[in-house]
Amino acid sequence: MSIFNTRSRGGSRNGRSDISRSRIKKETDMPAQSIGNTLIDIFVEAGIKRIYGVPGDYNLRFLELLESDGRIEFIGTCNELNACYAADGDARISGFAVVTVTYGVGDLGLLSAIAGAYAENVPVLVLSGAPPEYASRSGALLHHTLADGNYTNVLKAFEQFTSAQSTLTAQNAGTELLRLIKVAWTMKLPVYAQLPSDIVDAPSERNTPTPNYCFPSSDKTILSNVINFFVHRLERAHSPVILIDALADRYGVVSDILRIIEKWSLPYAVMPTAKGTCPEDSSLYLGVYFGQKSRNGLFELIGQSDLVIGIGVRFVDSTSAWFSQRIRADAWVNIEATQVVSFKQSFENVEITELVSTWLKWDTDRHPRSTNSSQSVSIKPQVNIVWGQHYFWSQIEAFIEPHDIIIADNGTSLAGVNALKLPEGCSIVSQPIWGAIGYTCPALLGTLLAAPHRRQLLFIGDGAFQLTGQEISTMLRRGAAPIIFLINNRGYTIERMILGPNAHFNDIAAWSYEDLLHGFGGKECGKFIKVGDISGLQKVLQNPSNGDRLLLIEVSFDPLDGPPGLSEFGKMARDYDYPTSYGMSSVKS
Structure with missing residues (x-):
């Protein structure tokens, strides 16, 4: 049984599997172990097989433990920025990834990559080897710092570009790492942890809790109202369209969305950020929606639709032809990570994976067929007979x-x-x-x-x-x-x-x-x-x-x-x- 309850992830088109397929072992009657080894255990149970990074003096002891343990491979890269880019690429396929670097020159060196992971909803955990606790408490002037005794500035920098941060201590290291992993996994965003070098070999806290990485449960009454809302709108729509963005892939709901599309015979398009997540050979596939620059009538088709259901859609300048999308306000409904937003009403506390799986199970014999047609849509590029x-x-x-x-x-x-x-x-x-x-x-x-x-x-x-x-x-x-x-x-x-x-x-x-x-x-x-x-x-x-x-x-x-x-x-x-x-x-x- 996976410690990550992914509910509706199903068979992902990109080969992604559950983060873990085993449970945390109970620590009762087990001898005390070091904090470093406890963190490794947690990573293993979270399904981590590789940790990317660059060695530096503040993370060397953790890397020694990692190498001697042997269950997780360290992938050394040419620099910290590349290490985080590699972790980002890994996480897009596997679902979650970890990078470890040293403090200051290392973690700030990958900050741009972490910002990219945040912008693109990629769950990556940064484990930064930090100076020893006694040095930071005394304000010692150390290398890899500004030599001003300030040990909060790096953490503050990461607060702007991660969804959760923590400086691990001997008292909370295991618990905090579990919390950070849950945040990354459920929010599909990067997180950041500092591991002071002098606590790596300290005895681990006892009774580290069993992890619970489940997505937050939806309010059942609101969930039922949302499903009724969708069915009501679909039954009355003459030309509904599904518009899929990358968030559907991050939350693993693409396969269920495609089953809903087939069940209701709904034409669908993808945002440029979601290209490659859905089959393009289906008769229901419309193409890539790029605002006014969409090809072969797709812009007009979506603009005239009386119901456009977005799956995690964000209209960003570079993916919407500079905000040139045209969708009727009364036709727009967008399923976000934890809410559904429409023209006249919004539904909060509705989790996307639970919503999609519940929608799929809705028992109905009413299968309205959209009047939209995808047959005229083609994205085949122009062919020139000259080199270029x-x-x-x-x-x-x-x-x-x-x-x-x-x-x-x-x-x-x-x-x-x-x-x-x-x-x-x-x-x-x-x-x-x-x-x-x-x-x-x-x-x-x-x-x-x-x-x-x-x-x-x-x-x-x-x-x-x-x-x-x-x-x-x-x-x-x-x-x-x-x-x-x-x-x-x-x-x-x-x-x-x-x-x-x-x-x-x-x-x-x-x-x-x-x-x-x-x-x-x-x-x-x-x-x-x-x-x-x-x-x-x-x-x-x-x-x-x-x-x-x-x-x-x-x-x-x-x-x-x-x-x-x-x-x-x-x-x-x-x-x-x-x-x-x-x-x-x-x-x-």
């Missing part, structure tokens, strides 16, 4: 196989992937809301370890790659075999589309990418191919032949060559960011 990104992405669409994991960095890569029709069971890992370029290369390390039996494709631009590409060395060291498409536009193409198409500030150094595998110490574990024309691409895609080796494919394009829609995306960003300079012809404040 239009042609490249049309060929990539045919190259992708069922159940691939596709990791796409922001900019040209994500714009290209979002225009593809995906086969069954594919998953997409990206960071469109926080939007940190370079996120995907370390995230690939995490997805590789979380799902080693699935083929994994990374699409990343040269500018993004130069930020975090050193993490390929960790993949080579571990013998991982992803296929990496390095999109070389000789600079920041997405920025060129916004401002400065020919400006020097959008240029980057010209790396010799073919020498990287040798420089990273893994030439025998990897293969490099350079592509710059149609015949070269066809040869690679027909026979990638990477076998059990990492394959790095550099694909060269002109600096202003982007996938379909990228130039329009750049114009929308420019108009919104600089309204006094460039106007806001298509954006309302």
Whole structure:
């Protein structure tokens, strides 16, 4: 039995399993053990198989215990930022991940990645090895601090970007870690803990409580009212649509939502952040809803619908074509993590997994069929017969196989992937809301370890790659075999589309990418191919032949060559960011 009661998670399309499949052992009559070993036990029982990080003097003893225990593998990365990106990628597939670093230089080094996890609803726990308690109590001037005796500033920084924080003590370490894990798991947000170095070997508290990681229960009366509300609205709607966002995947309710969709014959669309979570070959699938830039009539279809049920939908600038969504106010209903919001009324204390599972069980013979039609919707990209990104992405669409994991960095890569029709069971890992370029290369390390039996494709631009590409060395060291498409536009193409198409500030150094595998110490574990024309691409895609080796494919394009829609995306960003300079012809404040 899982210590995490996931109720309706079911069979997740991205291969995610329950965080744990065993129970905490009772500590009665067991000899006292150290706090460090107790924390390891808790992580093991929470299903953690890997902890990412970078060693530093304040977390070294914990890492010694971790290595000697042997049940959890430490995955050392090139830097702390990459470690957290890798944990983020792992958590998107496995459901929850942990990263450990040292204090100050380490945890602040990954703060941007944790902010990204918060923005994208990814549960990651940061365990920061902190200075000893006696030093912080006395205000000692230590390294990795500001040398001012302040030991609260780092914790305060993380308060802004995590859902819960704690400095562990000898009296509460186990209890507090359990609390933090529950918060991360139930809220789908990152958490932060400091572990002072001098308590790692201290005796653990007795009677650490058995964990209870269940989602909060809904108010049963309100839950019943919500179900009646949905059924009432669905029975009277002529053109209902389901609009799915990433939160549905984070809470594991996609499979049940799809069953509801089939039961009621409801057309459905996905937000860009949820692409890859739902089948795209269904006759009910409408496509990706991107505000006014939605393709083939989807914008008008949703705008005219008399009932649009959102599943965790957030309209963010970069995922809504700069707030250009148009949905009738009286038609909009959104299921959020713990509430349902509609035009005239809201229902609080309704937990999303319980709501969806209850809705699915609703016994009715009334199956209204929507008058909406998805047959005209197609997201197939334009095919050009000349070399360029239009042609490249049309060929990539045919190259992708069922159940691939596709990791796409922001900019040209994500714009290209979002225009593809995906086969069954594919998953997409990206960071469109926080939007940190370079996120995907370390995230690939995490997805590789979380799902080693699935083929994994990374699409990343040269500018993004130069930020975090050193993490390929960790993949080579571990013998991982992803296929990496390095999109070389000789600079920041997405920025060129916004401002400065020919400006020097959008240029980057010209790396010799073919020498990287040798420089990273893994030439025998990897293969490099350079592509710059149609015949070269066809040869690679027909026979990638990477076998059990990492394959790095550099694909060269002109600096202003982007996938379909990228130039329009750049114009929308420019108009919104600089309204006094460039106007806001298509954006309302």
